[in-house]
Amino acid sequence: MPLPGKVRIFEVGPRDGLQNEAAPVSTAEKIELIHRLQDAGVSIIEATAFVSPKWVPQMADNAEVMAGIRRKPGVTYPVLVPNMKGLEAAIAAGADEAVVFGAATESFSKRNTNCTIDEGLARFEEVAQAAIAKGLRVRGDISVCLGCPYEGAVDPAAVVHVARALDAMGCYEITICDTIGTGTAGKTRAVIEAVAGHIPVGRLAGHFHDTYGQAVANVYAALECGIATFDSSIAGLGGCPYAKGATGNVATEDVLYLLDGLGIETGIDMRKLIDAGEYICGVIGRPTLSRAARAIRAKTA
Ligand code: HMG
Ligand code: MG
Numbered sequence: 001m002p003l004p005g006k007v008r009i010f011e012v013g014p015r016d017g018l019q020n021e022a023a024p025v026s027t028a029e030k031i032e033l034i035h036r037l038q039d040a041g042v043s044i045i046e047a048t049a050f051v052s053p054k055w056v057p058q059m060a061d062n063a064e065v066m067a068g069i070r071r072k073p074g075v076t077y078p079v080l081v082p083n084m085k086g087l088e089a090a091i092a093a094g095a096d097e098a099v100v101f102g103a104a105t106e107s108f109s110k111r112n113t114n115c116t117i118d119e120g121l122a123r124f125e126e127v128a129q130a131a132i133a134k135g136l137r138v139r140g141d142i143s144v145c146l147g148c149p150y151e152g153a154v155d156p157a158a159v160v161h162v163a164r165a166l167d168a169m170g171c172y173e174i175t176i177c178d179t180i181g182t183g184t185a186g187k188t189r190a191v192i193e194a195v196a197g198h199i200p201v202g203r204l205a206g207h208f209h210d211t212y213g214q215a216v217a218n219v220y221a222a223l224e225c226g227i228a229t230f231d232s233s234i235a236g237l238g239g240c241p242y243a244k245g246a247t248g249n250v251a252t253e254d255v256l257y258l259l260d261g262l263g264i265e266t267g268i269d270m271r272k273l274i275d276a277g278e279y280i281c282g283v284i285g286r287p288t289l290s291r292a293a294r295a296i297r298a299k300t301a
Pocket of ligand 2: 016177209
């Protein structure tokens with residue numbers, strides 16, 4: 001399949017990137033990060049999560065973050081929503097897109113959302129119906145599609161089961177997530193082909209954590225399959241509190257370097273993106289995990 005001419009970058013840094021940080025990041029700093037990302041041309045920014053603050057304390061200021069964003073025309077600010085309580089709070093905070101998140105294995109579903117796969121899908125169905133009725137778009141993420149920290153290898157048929165259910169409830173986009181970054185290019189292709197047998201590939205997205213250094217290769221494998229939406233995290237931040245040892249998402253700067261090199265349009269300015277990454281790395285006191293950002297900075301310093 002020819003590579004797409006345009007790719008949507010779905011920036012997850014303010015949510016996936018920060019949710020695992022032990023030290024609190026202030027609301028003002030989260031908002032400043034979002035502003036810097038949109039100034040760099042990022043047009044989809046997952047802003048926060050309306051999950052239980054007991055489960056993920058870093059996202060407890062979700063409503064304050066949403067209230068503080070200077071919304072830019074053309075930019076959407078999806079938020080993670082696990083249940084009706086989260087949806088109600090997200091709607092009250094002015095969210096325009098809800099992201100429900102299921103899993104391809106029972107063990108991960110239980111650890112992450114305290115329910116079985118099918119209980120989770122039943123909750124999401126209620127959330128999706130209510131959200132769509134209120135005019136929100138709904139996206140469905142599927143965790144552990146390429147390996148589970150508790151169950152190991154994952155059968156693509158398990159991913160297909162969840163993807164079809166998310167499709168049937170009206171999710172406009174379904175995201176194949178490699179939560180622990182164990183996926184390789186061949187496995188990535190196999191799971192995408194399995195899901196694309198049921199859902200048009202243009203409605204699929206990829207979300208690859210970079211634990212084993214495979215995420216950029218997996219993005220490329222997914223591009224070759226026809227996927228044109230990728231989740232990534234500024235400076236490579238991130239991880240899931242319920243997937244121990246898993247590191248951050250693929251760095252947005254590294255994905256942009258790949259896409260720029262392929263002549264694929266994203267609308268994002270690399271220099272401003274690197275500035276946004278430096279800003280948040282300064283806040284959390286750690287160097288960037290983006291190889292491209294480090295290399296470009298070293299050359300221009
Ligand atoms: P539970 O404990 O079974 O929930 O958690 P519950 O319905 O029994 O309620 C227990 C308490 O939580 C009650 O409060 C509820 O009101 C409250 P209490 O009466 O005890 O004071 N509660 C809430 N509070 C605020 N917002 C809510 C909410 N819901 C209940 N929405 C639940 C079930 C799903 C809520 C919990 O397991 C949860 O919040 N899980 C989310 C975990 C999470 O955020 N994980 C990280 C994000 S997913 C991820 O990173 C993967 C992804 O990046 C893709 C990938 O890489 O794979 C997306
Ligand atoms: Mg993730």
